[in-house]
Amino acid sequence: xxxxxxxxxxxxxxxxxxxxxxxxxxxxxGAAIADASGAIVAAGHNMREQSGDTTAHGEISAMRNAGxxxxxxxxxxxxTLSPCVMCTGAALLHQIPRIIIGERETFQGAEDRLLEAxxxxxxxxxxxxxxxxxxFIELHPEVWNEDIGIPPAE
Amino acid sequence: xxxxxxxxxxxxxxxxxxxxxxxxxxxxxGAAIADASGAIVAAGHNMREQSGDTTAHGEISAMRNAGxxxxxxxxxxxxTLSPCVMCTGAALLHQIPRIIIGERETFQGAEDRLLEAxxxxxxxxxxxxxxxxxxFIELHPEVWNEDIGIPPAE
Numbered sequence: 001x002x003x004x005x006x007x008x009x010x011x012x013x014x015x016x017x018x019x020x021x022x023x024x025x026x027x028x029x030g031a032a033i034a035d036a037s038g039a040i041v042a043a044g045h046n047m048r049e050q051s052g053d054t055t056a057h058g059e060i061s062a063m064r065n066a067g068x069x070x071x072x073x074x075x076x077x078x079x080t081l082s083p084c085v086m087c088t089g090a091a092l093l094h095q096i097p098r099i100i101i102g103e104r105e106t107f108q109g110a111e112d113r114l115l116e117a118x119x120x121x122x123x124x125x126x127x128x129x130x131x132x133x134x135x136f137i138e139l140h141p142e143v144w145n146e147d148i149g150i151p152p153a154e
Numbered sequence: 155x156x157x158x159x160x161x162x163x164x165x166x167x168x169x170x171x172x173x174x175x176x177x178x179x180x181x182x183x184g185a186a187i188a189d190a191s192g193a194i195v196a197a198g199h200n201m202r203e204q205s206g207d208t209t210a211h212g213e214i215s216a217m218r219n220a221g222x223x224x225x226x227x228x229x230x231x232x233x234t235l236s237p238c239v240m241c242t243g244a245a246l247l248h249q250i251p252r253i254i255i256g257e258r259e260t261f262q263g264a265e266d267r268l269l270e271a272x273x274x275x276x277x278x279x280x281x282x283x284x285x286x287x288x289x290f291i292e293l294h295p296e297v298w299n300e301d302i303g304i305p306p307a308e
Contacts (some may be wrong), residue, residue: 008279048222052221052222052247053221054217054218054220054221054222055209055214055217055218055244056218059216060209063208063209064207064208064209065183065201066208067206067207067208068202068206068208068300069208070300070305070306071305072303072305073305084243084247085243085246085247086240086244086246086247087242087243088243089238089239089240089241089243089244089264090209090240090243091305092239092240092303093238093239093240093302094303095303095305110243118235132273146222146224146235148247149226149247149249150249151224151244151249152224152228
């Protein structure tokens with residue numbers, strides 16, 4: 001089952017962010033936000049490697065770049081990867097009602113919390129997203145573990 | 155029941171951040187993080203009014219300012235206000251095990267999610283924190299509603 005056209009464009013924008021981050025040596029997770037009309041209003045990617053900001057996951061970066069809006073409750077967010085517990089919380093705080101998830105094969109976030117709050121989740125099972133994450137995790141497993149909050153081995 | 159000395163110093167640092175934000179015309183919520191030795195390693199405050207970043211709650215700002223650390227699981231965070239669902243998720247992602255909460259009178263966040271994950275919560279019931287929040291909410295109710303994700307009235 002494919003995405004509709006504007007959802008696909010939004011996920012493509014999220015993937016472009018992920019690819020940009022990968023090309024910069026960063027964690028390849030991106031996100032993009034569209035308003036009720038389908039217009040893309042913001043995008044962003046994980047910034048851990050680029051800026052040292054541990055809160056700058058792809059979804060947080062996209063929300064940050066969206067600035068102050070009063071229509072979050074009408075927006076759709078696309079993210080290349082199943083959102084972690086922080087990004088889940090941020091989506092719930094902003095009351096984003098629809099989230100397109102590129103893939104949930106390399107990481108399963110806190111989707112149950114989104115579902116229980118009534119957020120609509122659309123799974124794209126996008127192989128580009130899977131391949132990019134797998135490539136990064138193979139190259140930099142320690143950075144990936146850091147990003148998902150796994151403490152260092154003693 | 156009072157806080158121990160280093161917890162009190164940490165909450166004082168969080169309160170100083172909240173006061174600084176208030177004096178700048180911003181939302182008066184601050185946070186500070188201490189390492190296992192009790193040394194304060196970072197602090198920050200809500201930046202919605204100052205930078206337009208809707209993800210920059212006090213706790214997120216403090217974590218951002220802490221940079222890349224590998225000892226989050228040994229840190230304590232103090233925040234002047236009961237943490238919202240986004241900041242709760244950020245604390246869970248970073249695996250912060252102890253949180254000192256200045257007050258939960260003007261807002262009750264997602265403390266249940268912290269408790270169910272085994273995070274130790276220490277309630278200070280600090281009247282300075284309550285008074286500062288009440289003052290801000292009275293002056294700028296619309297900014298406060300925006301900060302906690304309440305959509306505008308139709």
